[in-house]
Amino acid sequence: MFSKILIANRGEIAVRIIKTCKRLGISTAAVYSEADAQSLHVKLADEAYLVGGPRVHESYLNLEKIMEIAKETKADAIHPGYGLLSENPSFAKRCAEEGIVFIGPSADVISKMGSKIESRKTMIEAGVPVVPGISTSIPTVEEAKEIANTIGYPLMLKASAGGGGIGMQTIETEQTLVQAFESNQTRAKNFFGNGEMYMEKLITNAHHIEIQVLADSFGNTVYAWERECSIQRRNQKVIEEAPSPFLDEETRHAMGQVAVKAAKALGYENAGTIEFLVDENKNFYFLEMNTRLQVEHPVTEEITGLDLVEQQLRIAAGETLTFTQEEIARNGHAIEARIYAEDPKTFFPSPGKITELQLPSEVRIDHFLEAGVTITPFYDPMIAKVIAHGATREEAIGNLHAALGEMKVTGIKTNIPMLMQVLEDDTFKSGVYTTSFVSNQLVKK
Structure with missing residues (x-):
């Protein structure tokens, strides 16, 4: 296992990675921009280094500076999180050239899947159904x-x-x-x-459903069930749940097997996600592959008991998967709400200083928030993720609704009212909602 990793990211995902590293006894080095000097990930990491100015191209996308810091800190590996440089093949290639492990797939695979045109061609050749x-x-x-x-x-x-x-x-x-x-x-x-x-x-009345895959360097590939991601605004997910309330067991297993087939065709290693559109008749079509950890990975962790960051680290360190497909649990139901600093009616960003903060106590929350922290306009407006688990879907939804009702963030606008509206909607509760739910049903109310 690695002794030190550098986290080439910020915010809640950097905090999330640090927590697993601490549990595993791995030292962490964080990078931060001038705007993030007081951020929680900087305080939690064992070491922290200024990487540049407030804008992403000056800091978190500054590949050369990040590599310079990685070498200075003698990091064994770099975890890219999601977004930013996580799916940049040049970054993965540079890590290999410098003898630093990139915690993710190879540069060639990232490049192939980074182009949606090339990924379509690859999946067609592998016999995977595409739109x-x-x-x-x-x-x-x-x-x-x-x-x-x-x-x-x-x-x-x-x-x-x-x-x-x-x-x-x-x-x-x-x-x-x-x-x-x-x-x-x-x-x-x-x-x-x-x-x-x-x-x-255009697949009408579609569900956006993704399959989590894990693949080691010894040819072992498994799927850790699916996530339903159809509650979206502006084609971006805001609520995700696992398992999908729409799928039957036959379709669920068929999609998992196709996802494994796709990963194997690529020679994929590490954690990845195969995304599908599923029509009203449960025909499914490849949409894209995300060659990284997903924002919504916690719902998979909640129902399987797996720590996906830990699995990423172990695979990247050359270890084999220690479980088979049959040994991956599916326990109860989990649902996640993404908290954005945005106007809940227009979905426009709402930067500003958090004057008061009250976080829910009975659920998991992945965040980087503190009272007095300024949410700047320089980065994605997502500020937290609230994840609830229950023995049933109804219980999980109830737990999430209670948690959001308990949460208080003042000084900025958030999308919490919109999330509460979704959870209270009868169509959502029925589990038959599609990707058009927010635009066709919620916004029109």
Whole structure:
């Protein structure tokens, strides 16, 4: 096992990683920007190093500076968390060149799965079902119009290098396509340095369901069940639960087996997630693969008893998985709510200073919050995750609702009222909600 790791991230995920490292007796080195000098992850780490200015390109995306700090601290490995450099193949490659273990898959796999076009091609070759569409880049709006007529409306216009809903738009008509194509192409180029666009058929009444996989370097690959991630705003998840209330056992196992097949076809190592769209008839289609730890990983931990960060560390250190597929538990139900510093009606960010903080006491909460901390406009507005477990789905929902009612964050706006509204909704309680729930049902109330 490693003696010291550097955490190339910030906020709640950095705190989360530090907690597992402390339990395993691993020393941690944190990096922080000027805006995060007083952040909780800086206080909890054994060592902490200023990496740059407040903006992400000055600090958490400064690959050269992070590598310099890693070598200075004599870190054995780097954990990238999620977001930022976690799916940057150049970062993984540089770690290998410097003799520092990257806690994640290889640079080649990250590169292949980082392009949604390439990942589609790879999954098709592996025999994994994909959403009907095109697996090549569309350079012009005129070509997009021709392809759209072949696929048929409605469809999804997507950025090949996209994430978090950026560069993605539902297209209902040719007029909408003409208006959306260049703006999404430009936005993708600005955010990801890659303006490649492609299109897929829109799966209506869809569920967004992902399968957690773990794979060691000895050829052992397992799936740790699924997560239902269909409560989304602006194509970003806000509530996730495990197991999915929509799946039956046959579909659940079939999706798990396909996810393992996909991971094996890639030669995948470490923790990863295969994301699927599932239609109303329970047909499922590959959407993308996230080659990192997911924000919503705690719900899997709650029902399986696994510490996924620990599994990441052990796999990266060259250890074998110590359990088989049949030994992975599925105990009760877990549900997670993401707390954002944002206006609950417009979903616009709401930075500011937290003047008062009261956290729920009976549930798990992953966070980096303290009274007096300023939530800056420089980073993603997610500030915490509240995770509740119960013997049944109904009990888990009740526990989460009680926890959110107990939580108090003043000085900034949060999406807690919106989350409470979801949990109180009869359609959500029934478990038959889809990805259109927030836009078609909640927002219209």
